[in-house]
Amino acid sequence: MAADENAFSELIQDYIVECLPLAEQVGDAFVALERRWKEGDPGDNTLAALAGPLHTVKGNSAMMGIAPAQTVAHALEDICALLTAEPRLRGDEGAALLVSGSGMLIDLVRRAAGGAQPEAAAEFAEQARAFITSAQTGAAASESAGESTERRAGDRRITSRREEAASEPGSVVRVDFRRLDALLEVLGEGMIEQSAVIELYRRLARKVGPSDEVADLDRALLALQKTIKRMEGILMETRLLPASSVFNRFPRLVRDLAHAAKKPVRLVTSGGATPLDKAILDRLGEPLIHLLTNAVVHGIESPEERARAGKPAEATLDLRATSESGRVVIRLSDDGRGLDDASILAKAEALGLEVRASDPEQLRALIFLPGFSTVKEVSSLAGRGVGLDVVATSIRELGGTIEVSSRPGQGVSFTLSLPLTLAILRSLIVEVDRERYAVPLSHVTATVRTEPDTMHQINQKGVALWRGDLIHVADAGELLGTGAPPNGSRRFYVVIGTGARRRGILVDRLIGHQDIVVKSLDPTVGRPEVVSGTTILGDGKVACILDVVRILDQRVPV
């Protein structure tokens, strides 16, 4: 009991240590922006840069169950998103909201351990909503080509600035990427050793009690932690390349494909300046080529068919990359015929899958299953027996997700969400039947203490009422096959999620947040569905990293 309380208060401390500087950074930036906007200078992309820290604060607040801070951070994010897209709206009213909201956020984070009043947070969220609604109704009238060209011009400006910075003569050295990998490996070992030292410090502090030396050591370790974090940041930045390094190959590819398929197609790319880890970019080309080929060969109709549908003869493929809260989102849209829901349903039935035809999203997700192709004619270009499941698998192996949306007659859009880097993963460490596991924080929505009257059963499966929704809560011991009989005594559950999907996993203890160095799993071990890799923890023990995306994908609950 006491150990759990300790662990929990340590988690709160971790939260404050991580989030307070971020909240303060955001607050300072808003104050600076307010001044600039007063002077009539709406430019700059400071706002976009604040999305990351805000999102981290929001996510961590949600995880720790500090709802007011989460609410305020969320409202701030919404305002930032609006103002990023609409520079015209950058003025007194917006700035005042941002400044007051961030002030509130700093206060909420600082007092995370003691209670805060949710009323003020709710009130602020209301104000933010009102501001956004009025701005949008005002904007609807004046929305026109002007806005989008402005944005595009903005993109280009960023691109050219980056290119300038990259090509400044005399300040650039060429480095073999393997050396950066080696550097990262060493840094990773440093991080493991650091967490070993911190672990020892905690034990020592508990043993000897408070003293000046312990306090000094605490400060010194905090400083070391910050330095290593900065080192990691700089190294990660060094490893980043613009998405254009992959995108650049595509205009010619699409041109050739279009030519062969006798369909006029135009490829429009944007967001080429969006940075991504080279290790990810290297493995992104294949899946994207696959999607582009599919789009040209299957997605886009013949010119005659397009003419009958009243579409321009030349089809448009739109490929864009954007940075969204610490991840990179790549979206490929075509203006072709859209997915054939009827064929998918028929195929699903032929394969004996149970689907609800009324749920188009569930239906369309099936196209990522192995052996699922509705294409009737096999052409030399696509339909080489390699399906979308291969694309989905490679994206998942990169720690990403892929989603599809489709509107009949109007086109298909694939959305890939990718981590910025593969090597280091911010994780929540949990304990299940005396083994520890890492859960990537990017997919942790919340951690919840189990209360006896909140846990229920439907059809012998655990469910919990979480924030007004019934979610399935699985026992981690069962999910991971630890062999220990479920005894209903697990004290926490972790809510994991992607998109709109949520699932809870019951665990024994929450150990804390940690940046872990990802070590791939030896193929000798097999290809477990629930594990994406391993890492070495501070005490030298190996822990498995849970593959949250695939756990969520499991249709049949354990």
Next chain:
Amino acid sequence: MHSRRGAHSGPAGAGVSAAPDKPRTGSLLHFADELDRQRPATEAPTGAELHLVTFALDREEFGLPIAQVREVIRVGEITRVPQARPHVRGVTNLRGRVLAVVEIRTRLGLTVATTTPRSRIIVVGVHDRTLGILVDAVSQVVKVPADTVVPPPEEVLSPGTDYISGVARWNSRLIVLLDLEKVLSLQD
């Protein structure tokens, strides 16, 4: 690696009592050299030799070619991996690397045994992969004349035991020689 050792333990046995030209690092190889030194001169082999690391499981003794053995380590904490293949005990930390540990006992059809202070992990290299093999105890490093190796009696073989590449009869001991690649193919 192989050639270096070959030169050292040449057919004439010239190197048997001579000190190795370079001090070898790694306790196991050092151990092998010690053995060389202690061996009485009368045992000097006359033909080709097999250099083996032997380990015991229950009442059988097994041998692995030393060329495939990188080192022998004590058993640290082994982390179970959910949904791992059969015969995989888990993963362990080998100086910052994550090493897969194979449960050789069940692979060879024996029952699982608990690890004891005598248990060891034999770290082997097969192709470019490095793996750990969990054994009850490592007996020793031996040199066995190649001409003592015979095929096992067919009657003791059963389907799926093609990982036995032969049996060495040496000093009234029977050492079952394992074909690591087949042992580790882990097809089930």
